[in-house]
Amino acid sequence: MIKRIALFAIVVATILAGGFFFVERQAEQYVNQPLQLKTSTEIFTLHNGRSFQRVLHDLAQAELINTSKIEKVLRFLHPELTHLKAGTYQLEADMTLKQAIQLFQEGKEHQFSITFVEGSTFQDWLEVFKNTPYLKHQIEHLNEKQIADKLGLSHDKLEGLFLAETYHYTYGTSDLDILQRASLRLKKMLDRYWTERQEDLPLESPYDALILASIIEKETAIDSERNRVASVFINRLNKRMRLQTDPTVIYGMGDKYDGNIRKRDLRNPTPYNTYTILGLPPTPIAMIGEASIVAALNPEKSPYLYFVASGKGGHVFSKTLTEHNRAVRAYLKQLRSQ
Template structure:
């Protein structure tokens, strides 16, 4: 009996030792570096499960011990992360444990997309259409359909998307970026409107958005924005028309090919501020924060006219005679 107990004890000890050795080996396979000689990108497809991902990585030669991950899923299911759709950068020296942590993180490969200040919504849509790795859900939609999709049914899209650099990852869609830009603009406009001057000639935040779009299209010089806003404010106070060329260009749409004529300036259009009083019915571009701030905080003064010098800046005039002289100097002579 003693001998039997001894044998049983030896076998039990051997089993425990073997189990410990097996456990250590299993853990060592999870801690072993991936079979990578150089960085690579791996995409977790939408809806992919853990087993599928492990199988794909084995097929690509990244993992060499698939069994270790299958055992992990059985023995420690709580350690398996919720996989996130997107592209991930795998690096040499990364272990299997590191890989699992990465695939359950937000550390996906991202791409920048810059919407310039002063662009139109049409230009923004074209940029989204051409963005690599971005799912396009709106290419076949009209502007009205897009605004309905964004829960803004009946709202004109122009001006409502904040120009900035956004980052996206594979698995996101153009709708995701549109929502971000829309939310940014609505928040920015609300913030800026709350800090407006008391004696404006505009009555609503939306009119401030329209005014900001005119300012944005008239100049890219930061120091001029408030002065241009001041000119527009004084013209409206005196019952003068704004007479700003960018509104004519916007109203022409795709007919605009680089220049406007006197006939274009006289053309009846709801956007042509040479023939309509006050502001156009909607913004004509996507204004940035500086233009929004200028629209609600115009620079005081007495100038009523301005003309482009040809170097990106403008000459501002108090009288029509001075303005006509400036036009001769900077436009006709050029």
């Protein structure tokens, strides 16, 4: 009788061991299945409060993994896999389910990026924000003054008050958060270069430096020219000559600008038309990068008062109006030959 009981126990133990081995093997196959991405990468959001089994269900609903009955007992077999952190993650095509779970455990959320180009306007930024995914939109229905108030900025006109560069963010970041970072980055940079600026510049405040930097930004994208372009404007300001720079005219025209500047536009006295006003326009005319701030506060020492496009990508700089008119004629001839 005892032998029979012992034999029965052995049989039961064998069956249980075999069953456990089978279940464990099924579990291993399940967690090591490759993700079924439709592209090389896909974004997956693990929402706060989701249970481990619900996350597996969400992955299956997104057709990223195959379902299996084993998922119902997986948390008992492998409790070490169940501690997941909410967030938005980037899944890679060569990942397995287990690797995705490990990513969720580590909480390494995907860093999205948003890029603002030097010389773009605040209206351009609003369009970029509007078309950027995984970003919380908080400024969409606010005017510039309301946005300025939320950011604690003293200027109601926001042009030029944010540093143009690439910003990284995670899911749930707002457009207002990015503007705050861009504002602080610009202020920190501007304060530094204002302290280190050349002596005797005809600029009364850091805000004046931003205005000049924005004009430089619109006049040239060639790094080697920025300091020379800055010198022309500084020389003209020192001589109380009008700046006569087309980008300010264009900015003042607003929606009326159709790609051409006519003589009547140059004579139209808008607050930004530097053909009709003395000194700087009232605000920056574009968003600025670091290089233009440096140029505005550290211009080249030059005798130049004029410049015009060369027709070959750069500019020709002149000391006198006669030289400048000759360079203008050469530029027009270059255009006609093309």
